[in-house]
Amino acid sequence: MAQRTLACTACHGAQGRAGPDGYYPRIAGKPAGYLYNQLLNFRDGRRHYAPMTRLLDPLSEDYLLEIAKHFSSLDLPYAQPPAPRATPEQLERGRRLALEGDPAVKLPACAGCHGAALTGVLPNTPGLLGLPRDYLNAQLGAWRTGQRRAHAPDCMSQVARTLSPEDLNAVATWIAGQPLPAQTHPADKLPSPPPIACGSASLPAGRQQP
Numbered sequence: 001m002a003q004r005t006l007a008c009t010a011c012h013g014a015q016g017r018a019g020p021d022g023y024y025p026r027i028a029g030k031p032a033g034y035l036y037n038q039l040l041n042f043r044d045g046r047r048h049y050a051p052m053t054r055l056l057d058p059l060s061e062d063y064l065l066e067i068a069k070h071f072s073s074l075d076l077p078y079a080q081p082p083a084p085r086a087t088p089e090q091l092e093r094g095r096r097l098a099l100e101g102d103p104a105v106k107l108p109a110c111a112g113c114h115g116a117a118l119t120g121v122l123p124n125t126p127g128l129l130g131l132p133r134d135y136l137n138a139q140l141g142a143w144r145t146g147q148r149r150a151h152a153p154d155c156m157s158q159v160a161r162t163l164s165p166e167d168l169n170a171v172a173t174w175i176a177g178q179p180l181p182a183q184t185h186p187a188d189k190l191p192s193p194p195p196i197a198c199g200s201a202s203l204p205a206g207r208q209q210p
Helices: 006-012 032-044 050-056 061-072 088-099 133-145 155-162 165-176
Strands: none
Touching (some): 032 061, 133 165
């Protein structure tokens, strides 16, 4: 399978560890359900990047699930994140948004869905640690403008539209600068129901959980 996915690792880095430019994220070790959903999103037009769409368009859903399972199974160390470039006030604001949310604007914490350690939750919610600030900013911006979409209810679109540009940058900067914990695997489950309904946390009808 590693040979058959060389087209993936050409951009996403050796073994899916991440590309060198900050815009091709790590896919190694992400939950298989999440990876599978994103492959479908690129193929079906909910995410927009022409090279990905052309690559995936001829592939069957069974093959996409096989690709997702392959990268999910890779247990590889993470690189240490760069030191964040922000003021202490910006970092504290980012920390609060990530871990506590902002009840004043009905904004849930990132940790409410992505896990207390922000390493993701099985089977379908990705980890946020280890992602570059530029990538996080780009994806949150894409959700704000509708360039990135997910199955309804599109929870991340709702979250991104609630964030001010300043808060969006603050939370992305704080997350990108966090060291990885000793246990980087996704959590088995959330300790309580997620604070917001999210269609992207489910597999499409008729598919088995990976």
